[in-house]
């Protein structure tokens with residue numbers, strides 16, 4: 001992400017910008033980071049500051065592989081919409097990262113059960129004041145083709161906040177096979193892909209548990225979307 005932001009308009013003709021939002025467990029992220037390392041891929045891992053995700057040893061391991069580390073912030077939802085407290089907390093959490101790794105970019109955690117969108121902080125404050133160069137939703141161009149695994153499948157309708165604000169048309173894919181086909185077809189030249197390491201399982205048992213959880217969560221989310229509209 002930092003590389004993308006720093007490139008400005010000097011981007012390559014074809015590229016994939018890949019980001020991982022580490023919501024649940026640092027261990028899952030580590031597994032995926034290793035797989036990418038094997039394929040020579042560098043991506044960005046955004047960590048929440050919760051106990052299971054903010055694991056300094058793992059964060060440093062992933063950084064050593066050549067991946068970028070980012071901060072998955074949710075301070076406005078954590079402080080229930082108190083902007084002053086939220087920006088103080090943001091500053092503290094930025095320091096937490098800077099003690100253990102480089103930090104240049106951030107990504108909002110779309111806390112589904114909270115009515116606060118932590119990106120709203122930037123209506124009153126500027127993340128650049130914290131030495132940061134980019135925010136994963138706000139610092140990307142509208143011509144990027146955004147693909148996220150939030151919800152079920154790709155770019156699901158059960159998705160409250162995970163899209164680029166103001167961007168309307170986007171390439172549509174349903175399954176991961178479709179996405180692979182689209183990449184191979186060279187029909188579009190850029191891909192901005194967001195993955196959640198906890199959504200990718202390697203055993204049938206893991207998958208079954210995950211589907212049950214998702215089913216419960218998505219029915220809750222659908223209600224929220226209906227209410228807010």
Ligand SMILES: [Zn+2]
Pocket residue numbers: 021022023072108109110111
């Ligand atoms: Zn998240």
